[in-house]
Amino acid sequence: MYSRIAGTGRYLPERIVTNSELATRVDTSDEWIRARTGIERRHIAADDETTASLSTQAARAAMDAAGVDAADIDLIVVGTTTPDLVFPNVACLVQERLGIPACPAFSLEAACTGFIYALSMADKMIATGSANCALVIGAETLSRIVDWNDRTTCVLFGDGAGAVVLRPADTPGVLSCHLGADGRYQDLLFSPYGTSKRPPPDADDVSYIKMKGNEVFKVAVKTLEGLVTKTLEAHQLDKSAIDWLIPHQANTRIIQATAKRLELPMEKVILTVQDHGNTSAASVPMALDTAVRDGRIQRGELLLLEAFGGGFTWGSALIRY
C-alpha cells in the first residue's frame, strides 16, 4: 500500500506588508531584502487569526480539491512551530472547526521541516493501513514571534498555511521521505523561551526568533545538497528524472544552490518566497498548491520536496504526483 496526494490547498492572510513598509520601521530597504532573500512581501495574520484558523482554511481547500468530506478524514497531522495553545494541539482545534469525527489528531514541531515530517508520519500510517484519509497541514503565525525591531529577522518571515489530503493507492504516491536532524546546531536558529523554559521576569526578548543568518545559510546549502543527492541515490534516479523541485521557501539564493546541484533550470523550481517570505512549515505545501492550481504540476510527474530549518532539522519527500 502507498499513499498519494489526492488534493492540495493553501491559505494566506489578507494583510500584506511590503518591503517598503518595513523600511519605514527598521533600517532596511526593498533593494537589500530582494537582493539577499528574493522576498518582496509577506502576509500577516489578523488579530483574530491563529495557526488553527489558517490551517482550517487551507484544509478546507485541500478537502474540496480531493473531493472528501469531514466524515472521510481519519487522521490529522499538523507541522507547526507556532501552535495556538500549549494544548490542545492545533490538529484537535482544526478537527473541531471542520467537524471531523473522532480520529488521531496531533501536531509536531520540526520548525521549517514540519510539513515534511508530518507528511512522512501520515504516509507511514496510510501505508500500514492505520489511516485511510489523512489531512496533513503545515501552518505558522511566525509574525507572533518575530521581533519587529530586529531588521536581521523581521524582514524574513510571514504567516500562512498549506495542506494536502493523502489517500491510499496501489502505486506510489509518496515514494520515500528522508528525515534528519542535528541538535548541535540549536544555537544558530531558535526562540529562547517556551513552556518549560520560562523567561526571567526582566526578559525583553520573550519568545523572539534568534538567528545567525549567515551561518544558517552555509549549513542549509550544504545539508540540502547532501539531502537531494541521498534521495536520488536511494532510488537510483538520475537528476534528470525530477520534473519539479518544491523547496522550502527561505531564500532564493539557497534554492538556486539546490537547483544547481540538481542541474535543474529555475523554470523547474517552484518559487513563491517573493510572495510570502519564509513561512516555515507552511512554505512547502503552499508552494506545492500554487503550482498544482496554476497547472504547472501535472499528474504522473516526479516531485522532489525539501526543507531545512531550526534544530537543525531537514527532510525530503520524493513524490509521483
Ligand code: UT7
Ligand atoms: O528557514 C529556516 C532556515 N533559515 C534560513 O535558511 C535563512 C538563512 N540565511 C539567510 O537567508 C541569509 O543569511 C540572510 C538573508 C538572513 C542574511 O543575508 P546575508 O547575505 O547572509 O547577510 P549577512 O547576515 O551577512 O549581513 C550582511 C550585512 C550586515 O551588515 P555589515 O555587518 O556587513 O555591515 C548586516 O548587518 O547586511 C546587514 N543587514 C541588513 N541590512 C539591511 C542584515 N539585515 C539587514 C536588513 N537590511 N534587513
